[in-house]
Amino acid sequence: MISTLLSRAGGADGDPAPRLVYGADYNPEQWPRAVWEEDVRLMREAGVNLVSVGIFSWARLQPAEDTWDFAWLDEVMDLLHEGGVGVDLATATASPPPWLTTAHPEILPVTATGETLWPGARQHWRPTSPVFRRYALRLVRALATRYAGHPALVAWHVNNELGCHNVYDYSDDAARAFRDWLRARYSTVDALNSAWGTAFWSQRYTDWEQILPPRLAASHPNPTQQLDFKRFSSDALKDHLRAEREVLRELTPDIPVTTNFMVMGGTRGMNYPDWADEIDFVSNDHYVHPGPQDRDELSFSANLTSGISGGRPWFLMEHSTSAVNWQPVNVAKRPGDLVRDSLLHVAHGADAVCFFQWRQSAAGAEKYHSAMVPHAGADSELFRAVAGLGATLESLAPLAGSEREPARVGILYDWESWWASEQDSHPTSLLDYRQEALDWYSALLALGIRADLVTTRADLHRHQVLIAPVLHVVPADLAKTLTRYAEQGGHLITTYFSGVVDEHDHVWLGGYPGALRDLLGIHIEEFGPLLPGDSVELDDATTGTLWTDRITVTDSGTEVLARYRTGEQSGRPAVTRRPAGGGSAAYVSTRLGVEGLTSLLPRLLEPAGVESELPAEARGSVEPVVRRGAGGRFLFLVNRTDDTVQVPGLGGDVLVGATGADGTLTLGPRAVAVLRQPVA
Template sequence: MISTLLSRAGGPTDGDRTPRLLYGADYNPEQWPRTVWEEDVRLMREAGVNLVSVGIFSWARIQPAEDSWDFTWLDEVMDLLHEGGIGVDLATATASPPPWLTTAHPEILPVTAGGETVWPGARQHWRPTSPVFRRHALRLVRQMATRYADHPALVAWHVNNELGCHNVYDYSDDAARAFRSWLRARYTTLETLNRAWGTAFWSQRYTDWEQILPPRLAASHPNPTQQLDFKRFSSDALREHLRAEREILREITPDIPVTTNFMVMGGTKGMNYPDWADEIDFVSNDHYVQPGPQDRDELSFSANLTSGISGGRPWFLMEHSTSAVNWQPVNVAKRPGELARDSLLHVAHGADAVCFFQWRQSAAGAEKYHSAMVPHAGADSDLFRSVSELGAALKRLAPIAGSEREPAPVGILYDWESWWAGEQDSHPTSLLDYRQEALDWYTALLSLGIRADLVTTRSDLHRHRMLIAPVLHLVPADLAKTLTRYAEQGGHLVTTYFSGIVDENDHVWLGGYPGALRDLLGIRIEEFGPLLAGETTELDDGTTGSLWTDRITVTVPETDVLSRYRTGMHAGRPAVTRRVTGNGSATYVSTRLGVQGLASLLLRLLEPAGVESELPTAARGSVETIVRRSAEARFVFLVNRTDEAVTVPGLSGGVLLGTTNEDGTVALGPRGVAVLRQPTA
């Protein structure tokens, strides 16, 4: 469906409707006087912009009172953009309710677990389950869709904005009623719910549905399955709001694709995006770099995961930053080359649209120090020149539009429910970081020059010769069978500590850990051995473990011990095991090895899986390679992960972006990107 949007973008001054990469930003003309708008369109064309998102936070301007509407300004903006050849991704404007609505109906405001009201003054101050908010929001959506259904600038609908960013968990009475309805649909009877929640513990048995509440502030740890179900419910409640807006848009504008912007980045975990992906016509994502030793690897990881959620199909980068943001403790400006590298990394992983927050940097408001395509310094600035250079590069990359991600030899399984359940309270350690463990495996593979895909349980796992499933804590019986079948049919599974421990109800698989995966792995663990903060253990292969250890007993003779603990309470016992099963294998890693330790281990695991780097030896670790493929060509992205110049020899293909030396090697400057076009085999 994104190909439809690609071909629709443009206007009367841009008659070429062939697919191209889209480029633009959130555009907020209501922040600026009318005299600025025409200059905006002129500068957009200069920068190569062909798409903007409009109306995201415009509810109060569009509807200044309950029975008053003002579309005059938005009509003019839509017309100006169309005349300038710029398509519009039009938001439904429901993200932040206006003051008149919250004053008249304070019952739409969210409530925290401790019973505090979340008051207006920022954004997203609404309950996902409020029938009052839903009624007013859908009225606005219908007005927007009816007015702009036939406007030639309209190329896509943008539902709400970053659903759940600030209001994913609401503990209000509205939420309590909706939670009970959700539980009735899931369990049908109270007896089934009581079994699933293990309410025999702590005298929690329910005898009436009205007794059930969200996991509000309690005297001790709330019921863990209640917590897990509330996470599921909260994600579903936001998805239901997405559906409600989408249905009106499809009713009135059936030919206009609908999307909403996910936030696959950092610690954002409240929304189960794989469950949401089928609700929209194409996946969109927002991403912002967070400084740290793995900052650009995390960017690549998140873009890769977005592609996995999208099923490998092209997606839309709805927001990222040209330079500094405003919401981190210290907001560092991007260095030369990082604006382009960050953007093109997303393109490499499947983004067919590259957009920023926002077009013109705000002069007032909470995000006035957040960078934009046009900074406070104006168009006569290094930043705007970099923005325009990126626009020109994206035009050269037009042949990539519509191509899909080529499967990598290694898959990393990322599962939201394991993330939720594995990091709940009352566990062996509170130091576990699900996302960091997955990111460490990803970075270790990058350091070896190995391509890897982030995949979900909905993906075709058999497309990958090796499948890494770190901290796969929650494993229903069906998933255990899928993983067993994967290994027996020739796949090489790698999993880690605290995996296979509980079922979908957060009940422990009995008989010894790792429960659901115990027979596949050929091991048994009677008791966990978490480590204190700062405590480490040495392995006999020279690597160092932290966070966790296990007292492993090998139960299947064919299970090999790849390394043992050299120090600590489990000294002499297995630390890493590998069992050959069928035509494949299953490996267990019982401690957190960190990036260097994982890279060392992977060197031993990749060879039997038949996986090797496609890069020449000299470029491995310095260069990330990503491949997109169309019916006509294979597009190989080479991304310099370092701050030094790198030369990559031995690769074939014409150069779409970048430079080559006289000897045919690809030259990558510091933080540079090159793209090769190769014929398909």
């Protein structure tokens, strides 16, 4: 769908052929009218063929409750269409205008401590406010009515980064909506009491009106109440997404609808796999966080976005050309980073590469955030790099619409385990669910092995190996699915603090790892978390931190792959594997980090026969990703290093990059090559 969006606007030159989308958020309302025509000219020069418009324009579009101003947007839409640039038109509901919050301060969010979040920034609205919903949908209806037939319109952009700043609201509106959500989930107060374990600490409820969000309390709030509030908060935002979408589908049934997710870093409040079916195509925003795993994290997030999208092509709605403005130190990107970051998203399924934003702002909170046209103007190294990327993306048009080729290894990423495993009152507060998953991913990259990030909604049997780090929440049905997966020939690998609780955050009794205990053939009576700075040695020369388990092997077929050499568990199993039907189930009881996992993984992957597809010289230095479609098999080779890497000939036509006379491909520092190979 994404690759054909431009046909709605006639393509950049009236050409309806599929191509990759290239563009940015465009905010013409920040600039004098004289700048707009220059913008369109530079867009054509850079190869831009689509922009997102109107994201934060509510106050301009509706200056007062009964006053509308569409004239400026009419002109912008016309100019863009004349320039061959399609429009992803935002509903502009992300930030209410001052007149609305002055008239209706009851739409403002409230924190867990009872503080009101006031206007002056953005996203100052309650997802459950009926007043906000009424005004927001009125705006959506006005926009859809006016632009339903405009030839520039190719897609609708609902709100913006839903939940970025207002995912958790503890207001009275939220309390009422939370109670309604709980009634729908549990039907009776008695069923809720059972699910929440309210016999503990005299919390038993006798009436729905007694139930509140987990506001600031004297001690630790009920853990299931916390988990349900996370579920509810994600659902409340999803409900707002649906409400706007329904208006758009009523008035413009042929225009696809999307909203931009934030699959990156620590953004965890929105259950994106649960949202994916609500939109016509998945979109994502991603910004690099400088650090030792920065580009691995970018690859991880892009990979996970593809998993959320079910393997179908998706839309990179925002990333940065260079520095951002919101990190403690905002470092500019190095030469080559802009192209590598962009093409790494394309490798993992993005059919659109867009930035925040087109022209760097002269005022406001994001004036130091980079853009396609920087403060220095078009005569700059940055804009020349932007135009160069546009030409590269045009050369990659043949892969538009292709899907990622499934990898033999899958990494299971579960939002509810992420939420529940990091709540308070646990064996350790140092556990980092996402970091553990990222470490496994980085270790696979270090071995040159492709892996897919998948969710519990995916067909897990597509992968010969399934790694499920910290799979803390395991309902009975999921336990059966994983058992069946292993018995039918799959090889499951899981870790510490997995299988421990059910969907109500109740412990599976009888010993850990609870729901997975029989499948793994082990029994754990007590956890052994480690203090900060403490570590243990394993007899395979790896080092564990954060966690240890007091493991007893309960099945004669369970093999001990490594034992603890030091620490309280010295001599006890640290890594185990049990045959199960045609497959196996392995358990890693400590945090080994990237280096330790890189050492261990070959043994864990051995039963499945999984090895790198890369030549030995390129393993670890190069990340391979494959997309496959009608146009061929597209092999991306991404240099993970700051050194030049030589890759022996792999065959195929070189779309990006160049080979020597002997077919060897030279990848410069941070470079990307793309080969088109025949489909087998």
